Amino acid sequence: MANVTLKVEGMTCGHCVSSVEKAVGNAGAAGKVDLASKKVSIEYDEAKVSLDKIKAAIEDQGYDVV
């Protein structure tokens, strides 16, 4: 398993938190958003999902991984 923390711009409220965490989950990883710091802690299995796929899933929801 791998752990990474991404900085994500554009999250403003609890709905955004849910959208991002759901997107990470749908990509096959586990994400936890800290809205105040705009950070998303992600745990994933490198054998099953790539970090690029996870980033793409977040960006598909309209947020910027910076």
Place this chain on the structure above:
Amino acid sequence: MANVTLKVEGMTCGHCVSSVEKAVGNAGAAGKVDLASKKVSIEYDEAKVSLDKIKAAIEDQGYDVV
């Protein structure tokens, strides 16, 4: 039919806009949010729904009608 514009605090993103417009709709009225001005334009039938009920529906979603 009556028309009223409410000022609503706490809306930050498109998800919030959807939540407020859906709440107004579920209350039996029609609402349109302008996020930039934090205003919600509402059209409703006074014979069928009270303004208090519409305000309560918005506040139930976690926003403040000011």
